[in-house]
Amino acid sequence: MTDRRQVKWLMKIWISVAAIAVILGYGAFRAKDLAQGPRLSVESPADGSAMRDPLVSIKGTAKNISFLTLNGDKIFTDESGAYDEKILLSPGYNAVTVEARDRFGRMVRQTLQLTYN
Structure with missing residues (x-):
């Protein structure tokens, strides 16, 4: 060569x-x-909290997701994966569920138990 x-x-x-x-x-x-897989965290309010105001802000982060719901309603994250959604609590016990799915169909769920007096 x-x-x-x-x-x-x-x-x-x-x-x-x-x-x-x-x-x-x-x-x-x-x-x-x-x-x-999908990662989900709920930063506030803490699970088991007793709320004085019926309007509550659910805050947290979600990573590696394609779909995110709060009590079955679709919600969105910002560019960093943070979400902040307000919900109205009923008097007494309330179960608040945040669910995330990735593009492969895997799902993670966190349920908060809140009370409003």
Whole structure:
């Protein structure tokens, strides 16, 4: 092989290796969502809280989701995954359910038990 052909051959090998590394890296990055599943947290109010005001703000974060509901109604997050929705409590015991699903159909749910006096 001449020097010029050898350089071209080595360049093709290095470019192929770099392309494969980029493809594998991107695949690993996207597979992270598949492995982790949806993540959901409700920051306020705390479960079991007794509320004095019937209008309550449910705040939290959701990651790796494609669908989010509060008591069955679709809600939305901001760019960072935070949500803040207001609900009206009935007098007495109230169950508030936040449910998140990812694009693979996996679901997580958190239910808060709140009382309004």
